[in-house]
Amino acid sequence: MKTSLGLRLMMAASVTTALALVATAFVLNFLFRLYFEDLARDELETYLLLLSGNVGIGATGEVEITPLSDPRFDQALSGYYWQVQIDDLEPSLSPSSWAAPLDLDRPDEFGRMIFQDAEMGSGEAAAVASWIVTIGEDEARREVFLAVAIDRADLDGPVSGFFLNSALWLAVLGVLLLVGSWIQVRLGLKPLENLRSEVNRVSTSASDRLLEKYPSEVMPLVNEVNQLLDTNAATIERVRSGAGNLAHGLKTPLTIMHGLERKIRRVGQGDLATDLSTEIANMEHIVERELARSRDSHQATKRSEIAPVAARLGRVLGHQPGFEHINWSIDVPDAMHAPFDAFELTEVLGNLLDNAMKWAEGRIVVRASEVDTTAYLIVEDDGPGLSTTAQRVALHRGGRLDDAKPGSGLGLSIVNEMAIGHDCTFTLSRSSLGGLEAKLTWHPVAV
Numbered sequence: 001m002k003t004s005l006g007l008r009l010m011m012a013a014s015v016t017t018a019l020a021l022v023a024t025a026f027v028l029n030f031l032f033r034l035y036f037e038d039l040a041r042d043e044l045e046t047y048l049l050l051l052s053g054n055v056g057i058g059a060t061g062e063v064e065i066t067p068l069s070d071p072r073f074d075q076a077l078s079g080y081y082w083q084v085q086i087d088d089l090e091p092s093l094s095p096s097s098w099a100a101p102l103d104l105d106r107p108d109e110f111g112r113m114i115f116q117d118a119e120m121g122s123g124e125a126a127a128v129a130s131w132i133v134t135i136g137e138d139e140a141r142r143e144v145f146l147a148v149a150i151d152r153a154d155l156d157g158p159v160s161g162f163f164l165n166s167a168l169w170l171a172v173l174g175v176l177l178l179v180g181s182w183i184q185v186r187l188g189l190k191p192l193e194n195l196r197s198e199v200n201r202v203s204t205s206a207s208d209r210l211l212e213k214y215p216s217e218v219m220p221l222v223n224e225v226n227q228l229l230d231t232n233a234a235t236i237e238r239v240r241s242g243a244g245n246l247a248h249g250l251k252t253p254l255t256i257m258h259g260l261e262r263k264i265r266r267v268g269q270g271d272l273a274t275d276l277s278t279e280i281a282n283m284e285h286i287v288e289r290e291l292a293r294s295r296d297s298h299q300a301t302k303r304s305e306i307a308p309v310a311a312r313l314g315r316v317l318g319h320q321p322g323f324e325h326i327n328w329s330i331d332v333p334d335a336m337h338a339p340f341d342a343f344e345l346t347e348v349l350g351n352l353l354d355n356a357m358k359w360a361e362g363r364i365v366v367r368a369s370e371v372d373t374t375a376y377l378i379v380e381d382d383g384p385g386l387s388t389t390a391q392r393v394a395l396h397r398g399g400r401l402d403d404a405k406p407g408s409g410l411g412l413s414i415v416n417e418m419a420i421g422h423d424c425t426f427t428l429s430r431s432s433l434g435g436l437e438a439k440l441t442w443h444p445v446a447v
Contacts, residue, residue, distance in 0.1 A: 005192070006185050013181035021170045021177075029163045040155050041115055044129035047148040048113065051082050055144055057136045065092060072096065079151030081126070087143050104147055107132050118149065125152040191218045199225065235421060242417060250283060303337040306377060309345050310366050313353055323357055331367040338368075338377060339422045339442055351415050352379040352438045359383030363433060370444060377440040380431035391428040412438070 047068065054066035065084055067073065072080040074095045083102055085091040091101040102118045113131040120126050130147035191214050198210050209229055210222050257280050265273035307330075314328045338345050349366075356364045360381035368377040386394060394412045412428070415438070419426035424442040431437035 006189055009185045009188075010178075010182060013185070014178060017174055017177050017181065021174045025163070025167050025170050028166050029159065032162050033159045036155055036159055040127055040150060041129065044115065044127065044148050044150060045113065047080075047082070048129045048131065048146060051084070051146055051148055052131075052133055052144075055084060055133075055135060055146065057142065067095075079154050081120075081149045083147040083149070085145040091145075102126070102128065102147060102149060104128060104130055104145075106130075106145060110134060110143075117152065120149075120151075126150060127152055127155060191215055195222065195225075238417060239421070242414065254280060254283060304340060304342045304345050305334070306336050306338050306345065306349075306368050307332045307334050309342060309349055310368075313346065313349055314366065317350075317353055317357060320357075325362055326357065326360055327363045329363070329365045329367075331365070332377075333368065333370075336368055336370065336375070337444070338375075338440070339424065340418070344418060344422075348415050348418055348440070349377075349379070351412065355412060355438070356381040356383075356436070359435060361435075365433065373443055375442055375444045378437060380433055380437040381435040382431070382433040383435035385430055385435045386428060394428060395426075415440075 047070070050068055054068065056064055056066075068082065070080065072078040073082055076096055076098055078096045080094075081097045081102075082094040083091050083097070083104075085101075093101060099120055102120065104118055105114070105116060107114050107130065110132050113129060115127070115129050118126050118128045126149040128147055128149045130145065132143060132145050134141055134143055136142050195210070195214065195218065209226050212219065212222060212226075214222050257276065261273050261276045261280065264276065310330050310332050314330050317323070318326065318328050338348075340348060353364065353366070356379055360383050363382045365380050366378070369375070395416045416426045418424075419440055422442070424440050427439050427441070429437045429439065
């Protein structure tokens with residue numbers, strides 16, 4: 001499924017922004033709660049110390065408790081409470097308490113302050129600070145369990161309010177961040193939009209390169225496109241050159257052959273003249289095809305079966321005068337394809353067979369196969385073969401090795417150029433028959 005790059009970037013920005021804001025909300029809430037808990041503990045500790053200072057032994061030996069100065073400890077249901085227990089007696093409660101005493105865990109040692117949560121008699125939760133101290137001396141020494149409590153609603157309420165407010169403003173911040181992300185994405189993708197427009201301009205105008213005025217992140221793509229355009233221009237020029245050379249090389253022979261065809265027809269050899277006229281027409285078709293290719297720089301991927309072309313060429317070439325002694329062997333799978341159209345494959349294979357016929361002593365083999373991800377087409381003969389140096393010469397345009405043999409020296413170089421243009425590899429080597437092995441190799445494409 002194809003999606004817009006801008007949409008994908010916005011989706012990524014939305015997800016990451018949402019995750020970041022949610023995480024920020026919970027972290028802020030956690031930190032605010034810790035901060036508020038610390039404030040509450042400091043407050044409880046202060047009140048507990050004040051309460052401890054207000055507990056003493058009177059002149060009669062009784063424990064006396066002086067009320068705290070904070071009026072909230074005297075106001076009923078104010079949320080602030082204290083509790084004092086002398087030895088194992090019933091606890092004394094602050095005037096603000098109206099329920100049963102708090103059920104608290106006692107500290108393990110004297111003078112050690114502990115903080116805990118407890119449930120009040122009304123079912124409400126309270127944060128409590130408590131410790132055990134001793135007052136008096138000798139026989140008048142008394143153990144006092146002191147506790148100060150604050151209703152947890154006074155703590156949880158501000159924390160919940162902070163969480164709701166922070167969530168609201170973080171949501172507003174999220175909207176602003178998404179707007180900023182959208183602007184950033186549009187500005188970031190602007191060079192790619194310009195690049196698309198310029199590629200369209202290159203494809204519809206005489207300009208052959210992209211302007212190198214893009215950001216550094218886009219320049220590698222621009223350079224690759226320019227390199228592709230340069231390669232395409234070189235390919236077009238090579239095709240045009242090949243077409244021009246072919247047309248120039250065949251123009252005079254075709255004119256002469258037309259004259260011979262008319263002479264033969266005048267002397268009453270109509271059948272022979274017709275055969276000659278057919279071959280002349282085929283050659284003219286090849287010339288026109290090459291000229292048409294030079295005008296068309298957009299070649300579609302083509303495929304054609306090898307076996308029918310190889311069989312037809314073997315049948316036609318095998319009956320040429322002077323080559324009746326050659327034994328032909330064609331071993332090509334029926335369903336195997338080459339990356340050329342039928343006319344191109346005819347030209348490639350025809351050039352290879354024509355070269356083999358010039359040098360073969362008595363045998364020519366055509367074989368093709370696919371092994372794993374590699375396909376190959378081989379034409380080999382039992383002639384004298386070529387040295388390594390001669391093989392390199394043969395692949396260059398017009399590289400003739402023997403002027404006594406017919407031809408223009410273009411055959412193998414044409415095959416090499418066509419192989420390069422169709423992503424094939426063309427190599428020459430020593431044949432197992434003793435002569436030359438011409439091999440085309442390519443990677444087959446599944447259909």
